[in-house]
Amino acid sequence: MLKIDNLQARVAEKQILNGINLEVKAGEVHAIMGPNGSGKSTLASVLSGREDYEVTGGSVNFMGKDLLAMAPEERAREGVFMAFQYPVEIPGVSTINFMKTALNQIREHRGQPTVDAVSFLNLMKEKVKLVEIDQSLLNRSLNEGFSGGEKKRNEIFQMAMLEPRLAILDETDSGLDIDALRIVSNGVNKLRSKNNAIIVVTHYQRLLDYIVPDFVHVLYKGRIVKSGTKELALELEAKGYDWIKNEMASV
Amino acid sequence: MSKDNQVLEEFTSKEYEHGWTVNFETDSAPKGLSEDIVRFISTRKGEPECLLNWRLEAYRRWTKMNEPKWANVRYPAINYQDIIYYSAPKAKTEKKSLNEVDPELVKTFEKLGISLNEQKRLTGVAVDAVIDSVSVATTFKDKLAELGIIFCSFSEAVREHPELIKKYLGSVVPANDNYFAALNSAVFSDGSFAYIPKGVRCPMELSTYFRINAANTGQFERTLIVAEEGSYVSYLEGCTAPMRDENQLHAAVVELYAMKDAEIKYSTVQNWYPGDKEGKGGIYNFVTKRGLCFGDHSKISWTQVETGSAITWKYPSCILKGDYSSGEFYSVAVTNNYQQADTGTKMVHIGKNTRSRIVSKGISAGRSQNSYRGQVHIMKRAQNARNFSQCDSLLMGDQCGAHTFPYIDVENNTARIEHEATTSKIGEDQIFYCLQRGIDEEAAVALIVNGYAKEVLNQLPMEFAVEAQKLLALTLEGSVG
Numbered sequence: 001m002l003k004i005d006n007l008q009a010r011v012a013e014k015q016i017l018n019g020i021n022l023e024v025k026a027g028e029v030h031a032i033m034g035p036n037g038s039g040k041s042t043l044a045s046v047l048s049g050r051e052d053y054e055v056t057g058g059s060v061n062f063m064g065k066d067l068l069a070m071a072p073e074e075r076a077r078e079g080v081f082m083a084f085q086y087p088v089e090i091p092g093v094s095t096i097n098f099m100k101t102a103l104n105q106i107r108e109h110r111g112q113p114t115v116d117a118v119s120f121l122n123l124m125k126e127k128v129k130l131v132e133i134d135q136s137l138l139n140r141s142l143n144e145g146f147s148g149g150e151k152k153r154n155e156i157f158q159m160a161m162l163e164p165r166l167a168i169l170d171e172t173d174s175g176l177d178i179d180a181l182r183i184v185s186n187g188v189n190k191l192r193s194k195n196n197a198i199i200v201v202t203h204y205q206r207l208l209d210y211i212v213p214d215f216v217h218v219l220y221k222g223r224i225v226k227s228g229t230k231e232l233a234l235e236l237e238a239k240g241y242d243w244i245k246n247e248m249a250s251v
Numbered sequence: 252m253s254k255d256n257q258v259l260e261e262f263t264s265k266e267y268e269h270g271w272t273v274n275f276e277t278d279s280a281p282k283g284l285s286e287d288i289v290r291f292i293s294t295r296k297g298e299p300e301c302l303l304n305w306r307l308e309a310y311r312r313w314t315k316m317n318e319p320k321w322a323n324v325r326y327p328a329i330n331y332q333d334i335i336y337y338s339a340p341k342a343k344t345e346k347k348s349l350n351e352v353d354p355e356l357v358k359t360f361e362k363l364g365i366s367l368n369e370q371k372r373l374t375g376v377a378v379d380a381v382i383d384s385v386s387v388a389t390t391f392k393d394k395l396a397e398l399g400i401i402f403c404s405f406s407e408a409v410r411e412h413p414e415l416i417k418k419y420l421g422s423v424v425p426a427n428d429n430y431f432a433a434l435n436s437a438v439f440s441d442g443s444f445a446y447i448p449k450g451v452r453c454p455m456e457l458s459t460y461f462r463i464n465a466a467n468t469g470q471f472e473r474t475l476i477v478a479e480e481g482s483y484v485s486y487l488e489g490c491t492a493p494m495r496d497e498n499q500l501h502a503a504v505v506e507l508y509a510m511k512d513a514e515i516k517y518s519t520v521q522n523w524y525p526g527d528k529e530g531k532g533g534i535y536n537f538v539t540k541r542g543l544c545f546g547d548h549s550k551i552s553w554t555q556v557e558t559g560s561a562i563t564w565k566y567p568s569c570i571l572k573g574d575y576s577s578g579e580f581y582s583v584a585v586t587n588n589y590q591q592a593d594t595g596t597k598m599v600h601i602g603k604n605t606r607s608r609i610v611s612k613g614i615s616a617g618r619s620q621n622s623y624r625g626q627v628h629i630m631k632r633a634q635n636a637r638n639f640s641q642c643d644s645l646l647m648g649d650q651c652g653a654h655t656f657p658y659i660d661v662e663n664n665t666a667r668i669e670h671e672a673t674t675s676k677i678g679e680d681q682i683f684y685c686l687q688r689g690i691d692e693e694a695a696v697a698l699i700v701n702g703y704a705k706e707v708l709n710q711l712p713m714e715f716a717v718e719a720q721k722l723l724a725l726t727l728e729g730s731v732g
Contacts, residue, residue: 072686073690073691075687076686090699098698
């Protein structure tokens, strides 16, 4: 589904990614871990097409297409979804209205008819149940006055609505208490399927207790320096990131 | 330039969509303004002597007045002798029904999306259409007449209901109120008149569309609405004008008069030609709108969506004379390219327990300047007066300006006044968030702007709100919207 080949990128003249290689197949969940400043969020931003990030080398193939050549909205319409670390507020625009606009633009891109009000509401009810979000939140202005947990739950609700092929969860666990973490993770787990893939970007192992990954990659200084299964995350938790740093220093 | 700025730029440079002219044969006065021109207009309209004298008095006052310079707008001096003050589509005789209306005219309305035909009956809108100052056709009159409601062109009101015109003309906006009101009083050519009798709730939205057509023609229409005790009326005004290189002057006067327990809701969607991308052409819009809450518990509510005009100078106001009367002002003013708007309201609290509410949302894009100017005046005997004002500004791009000039005068210490103001920019983060959900930049801007203006748009009647939303998006297309 996704093949990242020697990806290099910089932000404001500062080189952050120094050759990332990663392949993600349908049905897989990959966790990207690493210390602060290792390039985790940069990778998520580059994949979603944020314009402040300049790709300086390498390629990204998504479903047989050149992902980096696409505008951010095209990537979204092709099925790339990003759950933001800091979801923005849009006053006066309800989540419902926002989702309806998004869903219809995506459907239009795929040559599907726009969804009528009744089917939209039915779809929404179904997804509300799935991710356990309070329906009244969806009538309010997008993310305005939401708690940290509500914002993240809203991100997962949007993911459920848009049914992406590839979802990138950028530090979805940050700012969540244990209860919120469990609810958000449950939502994500219900959305896992053979046909989609998820990249979980996180600093801490605890999220991976709930969203169990097939593969764990450790990012350090803009490169994947270690890959393994979920046990790698536990080892990291036990030994700390200094373990990686020291290991790298000795090479 | 960042990508968002580019989008803004494109959005901003969208051409005016209502720009076309239609070749009617027009019956015009020669250029310039003098007592003779005032007489010409009055004669042409077959007016009674007293109205001619009223006009002449206004004209004489006007010649002694100076054009106001305090507004935050810049424009070259207007040559008042270079304007045609009267232009009427040439008509054979009075129109008895729509079938007799010039088909060319009907086509014009259709282009504008106004249908004067039976469709409007179904949508429940009575339209009094004004092209170049003369009201061409009025629908629904008979149906309204059954309820005792008068809704007709101003000239017809002068002929058919002279006693009402005599009583109320200039009662809220006196002929010498200000420079532009005096000019209008001298040369107004037509407009709309509505009278709602005691206890009657007008069953449909009354609507007027204004359109400036002939070149070099100022449009000076006059609207007068009188709501008798316990009555209710909602009135819609829409404006467009064709594209012209020269600037055209528009100086209208609107007077609202609400008796005890009466309510008047006045909504405007203003889309006059704003000039081109370089700021050439466009309407100079100098309008005096004022409502008098004369009776106790009366209410006047202004809602405006201002997207057009090169210059907007407009302050729909409420004089809260009756005890417990209330005034509201909801405004969205969008400026783009080189447009300049200085708009706001004046709430004058005279009666006891009077209330006013001001919600102003300015949106500036391109190289435009957008100012809110508002005054809240609590007079001595206005016990327990209350006001709430909220003035928000939204900036798109980095070459436009937003300004707020609130004035508060309090002469009674029981008054409670609240004022809130915010200024924000459409964030790149907000746009990116939309993009990442598959929403393109133009739709994202429209979504964000409509969200921002929602509180005001919600005040508009349903079908108008939809139109206004589209207009907002259109005005800002390619801008930051």
